Amino acid sequence: MARPHIERRRKDKQKKILEAARRVFCRKGFLAVKMQDIIDECGISRGGIYIYYASVDEVFLDVMRQRNAEGISSINKSVETREPFWHVLDTYIAKQKERLVRFENSLFRAYCEYIFSKPMAAVHAFRDSQLANLRGSVEAILRLGESQGVVANGDITQLAIFFIAVIDGLSVLALGDALTQETMDAQFELLRNVIAQ
Amino acid sequence: MARPHIERRRKDKQKKILEAARRVFCRKGFLAVKMQDIIDECGISRGGIYIYYASVDEVFLDVMRQRNAEGISSINKSVETREPFWHVLDTYIAKQKERLVRFENSLFRAYCEYIFSKPMAAVHAFRDSQLANLRGSVEAILRLGESQGVVANGDITQLAIFFIAVIDGLSVLALGDALTQETMDAQFELLRNVIAQ
DNA sequence: TGACAAAATGACATCCGTGTCATATCATGC
DNA sequence: GCATGATATGACACGGATGTCATTTTGTCA
Numbered sequence: 001m002a003r004p005h006i007e008r009r010r011k012d013k014q015k016k017i018l019e020a021a022r023r024v025f026c027r028k029g030f031l032a033v034k035m036q037d038i039i040d041e042c043g044i045s046r047g048g049i050y051i052y053y054a055s056v057d058e059v060f061l062d063v064m065r066q067r068n069a070e071g072i073s074s075i076n077k078s079v080e081t082r083e084p085f086w087h088v089l090d091t092y093i094a095k096q097k098e099r100l101v102r103f104e105n106s107l108f109r110a111y112c113e114y115i116f117s118k119p120m121a122a123v124h125a126f127r128d129s130q131l132a133n134l135r136g137s138v139e140a141i142l143r144l145g146e147s148q149g150v151v152a153n154g155d156i157t158q159l160a161i162f163f164i165a166v167i168d169g170l171s172v173l174a175l176g177d178a179l180t181q182e183t184m185d186a187q188f189e190l191l192r193n194v195i196a197q
Numbered sequence: 198m199a200r201p202h203i204e205r206r207r208k209d210k211q212k213k214i215l216e217a218a219r220r221v222f223c224r225k226g227f228l229a230v231k232m233q234d235i236i237d238e239c240g241i242s243r244g245g246i247y248i249y250y251a252s253v254d255e256v257f258l259d260v261m262r263q264r265n266a267e268g269i270s271s272i273n274k275s276v277e278t279r280e281p282f283w284h285v286l287d288t289y290i291a292k293q294k295e296r297l298v299r300f301e302n303s304l305f306r307a308y309c310e311y312i313f314s315k316p317m318a319a320v321h322a323f324r325d326s327q328l329a330n331l332r333g334s335v336e337a338i339l340r341l342g343e344s345q346g347v348v349a350n351g352d353i354t355q356l357a358i359f360f361i362a363v364i365d366g367l368s369v370l371a372l373g374d375a376l377t378q379e380t381m382d383a384q385f386e387l388l389r390n391v392i393a394q
Numbered sequence: 395t396g397a398c399a400a401a402a403t404g405a406c407a408t409c410c411g412t413g414t415c416a417t418a419t420c421a422t423g424c
Numbered sequence: 425g426c427a428t429g430a431t432a433t434g435a436c437a438c439g440g441a442t443g444t445c446a447t448t449t450t451g452t453c454a
Contacts, residue, residue, distance in 0.1 A: 005422085006430070013431090031228075031314050034411065045433045050413065104317055115372055116310045117228050120301055127372055158383040161370070162363070165384065169366030173358070175312055175324055186355040187362065194391055202452085203400070210401090231441065242403045247443065 014052050017042050018066065021059045026105055030060060030113035060114060061126065067107055068133055075137040085145035089195070092141060093188050096167050100174045100184065108171060135160050142195070151195055159195065166191050211249050214239050215263065218256045223302055227257060227310035257311060258323065264304055265330055272334040282342035286392070289338060290385050293364050297371045297381065305368060332357050339392070348392055356392065363388050 020042030024033055035056055039049055053059045078088050099106055111130075115123045138160040145151030151159075170187055173179055179187075217239030221230055232253055236246055250256045275285050296303055308327075312320045335357040342348030348356075367384055370376055376384075 009421090009430090029313075035413090036411075046412095047414075047434065048432045051431065054413090109313075112369075113313045115369075116226075116306075116313045120372060123372065131370070155383065158380070158387065161380060162384055162387045165363055165366030165370055166359070167366065168369040169362030169364065172309075172312075172365040172369065173328070173362055175317060175320065183355070183358060186352065187359055190355065190359045190391065194387065206401090206451090232443090233441075243442095244404065244444075245402045248401065251443090 010052075017044065017049065017052055017059070018062055022063045022067075022107070025060060025063055025110040026107055028110075030110040031117055033060075033110075060110070064107070064111065064114075064126075064130070068130060072133050072137055076140065079137075079140045079144050082144065085141075085148045085150050088141055088144060089192075093192075097184055097188065100171060100179065103171065103174050112171070131164070134164060138163050145195070162194065163191065207249075214241065214246065214249055214256070215259055219260045219264075219304070222257065222260055222307040223304055225307075227307040228314055230257075230307075257307070261304070261308065261311075261323075261327070265327060269330050269334055273337065276334075276337045276341050279341065282338070282345045282347050285338055285341060286389075290389075294381060294385065297368060297376065300368065300371050309368070328361070331361060335360050342392070359391065360388065 017038070021038045024037050024041050028037065033056055035049065036046070038056070038059060039046055042049075053062070075092065078091065099108060103109055115127055135157070139156055142151055142156045142159055142163075146153060146156065166187070170179065170184070214235070218235045221234050221238050225234065230253060232246065233243070235253070235256060236243055239246075250259070272289065275288065296305060300306055312324055332354070336353055339348055339353045339356055339360075343350060343353065363384070367376065367381070
């Protein structure tokens with residue numbers, strides 16, 4: 001027996017919970033978030049949330065799934081319009097810089113906490129799919145540059161991984177305040193050189 | 198009243214605890230380690246350990262302090278003997294590669310879990326001192342290369358930070374098995390190029 | 395050997411977050 | 425408006441880790 005309105009009601013409520021949870025994860029990272037925090041944020045009852053999610057982990061994974069979908073599509077859009085490579089790249093880099101600055105207040109922090117707090121085997125699939133998506137996007141940008149003749153022909157996949165590694169590494173460094181604005185600029189300049197060479 | 202033998206006895210016991218704890222942190226990372234694990238490993242009693250350390254955090258910081266001292270001195274040694282730059286660098290890189298491979302079984306994993314599990318402000322000083330030490334060593338290696346004319350003159354400090362960022366980034370990536378041996382080799386080759394350019 | 399302080403023990407009270415469940419409320423179809 | 429199933433509620437029992445403390449053991453000096 002199909003009951004479409006019931007299905008819908010459920011989805012709507014789930015979305016509400018997800019939005020609230022996302023705010024919480026942005027604010028507190030992953031580890032510090034207890035079920036109660038999410039409950040408080042979305043104004044459901046303790047027992048009620050378990051109808052939708054069995055654990056904080058489940059909520060988190062759903063949040064990440066959603067975010068991932070969003071992020072990828074935004075990158076792909078500018079690649080499709082075939083804007084000048086350096087413009088696309090610099091936009092992307094600017095976005096990354098901004099993320100590094102407000103590190104505390106973003107999902108990336110939660111992501112790091114998550115992957116470092118679980119046994120490797122457990123985060124394996126999750127981690128891989130996140131990375132595959134991200135790498136795809138970065139590769140797309142680089143291939144755009146290649147086609148415009150401003151990125152050296154070479155192993156674009158390796159270059160994409162290198163790119164991601166540098167940004168992840170800087171993210172880790174950004175945890176201290178080791179990274180001043182000037183340092184960050186210098187670092188991205190070095191990264192730019194690797195690509196342009 | 199000076200009681201040197203008591204002081205000594207205390208230090209000895211502390212060292213025993215530290216060694217046991219280090220094994221535990223290597224095996225289980227940071228987050229999964231409970232006081233009881235350390236207690237079990239070093240065969241002291243629940244109440245007894247609190248005479249020496251007030252919390253897991255305190256034990257961990259002491260372990261890291263010790264490890265840091267060791268690591269630095271080993272790097273500095275090969276710099277002091279002024280071996281050929283590429284030899285020193287490749288030795289260092291080989292060591293890093295090895296660490297990435299046995300990621301699960303090393304203090305680095307614990308370190309990441311630690312800095313990602315505490316509020317930024319709390320790990321700030323710790324993080325900075327670790328980084329300053331590491332950067333000092335890497336800079337020393339790079340200056341060796343500079344003096345031997347195989348590293349481009351330029352901002353060695355920035356280059357050192359970049360170097361560290363790449364390795365940290367690869368460490369993060371290594372959490373999945375995104376990094377095959379070939380990938381890792383290619384990545385370090387790219388890094389080598391940045392330095393040699 | 396006895397006396398005294400330092401060190402060690404492990405049972406215990408406590409805290410904190412979790413997931414459940416009996417009960418109540420709500421929405422829909424009849 | 426009533427019956428029925430889906431949702432919601434919050435008190436509660438449970439588990440796991442923590443740090444304490446009364447008591448015991450150990451080691452040192454006179």
